[in-house]
Amino acid sequence: MEEIWNGILRAVELIVTLNPEVMEITARSLFISFTAATLAAAIDIPLGGLIELREFRGKRALVDLIQTLYGLPTVTVGLLVFLLLSRSGPFGSLELLYTPTGMVIGQMILISPILIGLTISALRGVSPHIRDTAISLGANESQVIRTIIKEARFAVVAAVLIGFGRALSEVGVAMMIGGNIRDYTRVLTTSIALQTSMGNLETSMALGIILIGISMILNLSLSRFQGR
């Protein structure tokens, strides 16, 4: 018990003294997952809009499939992306394995079902009269999609925040694709795993507290958003 208490004190010390390594790992974690969430949003939000707006065969099955992929096991995505990026894989020549770029790609894949699915749900909440009004005023397909996304903006931003949170807290892709390389691909989650296994509980706890803190802030802003 005392060990835990001391660990917490030391962890807080590492945080308030802005320990360079802790800060760097935190910044890298935020940067990689923010990049993944932003790029995924740029693709997935319009894609969700297109799926929601168009009528085509198999639409319901597709939406169902997307929703079943929300809980995609992170290690499975890690494995899949590993196979794609490994030297003998189809994208091996790009040499993205064990790079931050590889991690961004992996996290984008991981959170895309959530982003697309939650975007579709968000857009379903927009009245069909809004769609008719936009079309009647002369909007073309992409203008209609932009309009209904704008109408559902709070729910859509919430979807991106949820995706960002999932990317930030996952460990499978970060470990398998990033490889936890010091000063390069080491992020909060992989670092916590490593430090813990090395018995370095203080650093581990400091990073854990930071991760919890970020996640709490994220969820707070999320509930603020969803209240709108």
Add this chain to the structure above:
Amino acid sequence: MAFLEIRNLRKSYGRAQILKEINLSVEKGEILGLIGPTGSGKSTLLRLIDLLEEPSRGAIILEGRAVSGRPEKERIAARRRMAMVFQKPVMFKSNVLDNVTFGLMVRGEGQAEEREEKARAALQAVGLSGYESRDANTLSGGEMQRIALARAIVLEPELLLLDEPTANLDPRSASAIDSLLQGLAGGRTAVILATHNMMQCRRLADRVAVLVEGKITALGESEAVLGQEERNGTSGWKVPGSDLPW
């Protein structure tokens, strides 16, 4: 060749035939009143003309060319010559100015300042000057209806479709809108005014089509058709308990 022609138009939802063999034509500078009881198919007909839905049979013809049943690109081009005010208008989650400039923006008309200037003029025309920065969704039903009208007339459409545009308005605003519509006519706009208000129809329409259960039962000069309807109620659609004058 009429500006707008509706030829042998039918619309069914499942097995329910909502519109049956509609034939109509409208010229620019003319207001065609479309009168009939609730449920007779007025809104459906306007939606078909605005190309929001495809007819089951027949065609919408603009200056001799069929615009229904065409690829979306052509339908957008045709739609951009029209404007519609829905029976229950909805506002985009934004201020009034954004709502009124929306159509100009998606149609790629003018620069931002130009669009704003036009929007201000349209707002003035519907009696809502000074509403520009108000949140459109906090307005009353009547105000929304007038914003919707401004949103349509700002486009200077060749064909204006109005679905009960004064239904939510108090008598004073309604008569203000009526005079605005009168001003529009005679110009380069063709107007179709769907209403169940015979008085309004009489005041505004040059010609009247009576729609009952999806069929046009009478069509002609306002006075003649409405007078006939009034005298012997041939269409038999007098609404029980209505305060309408016949």
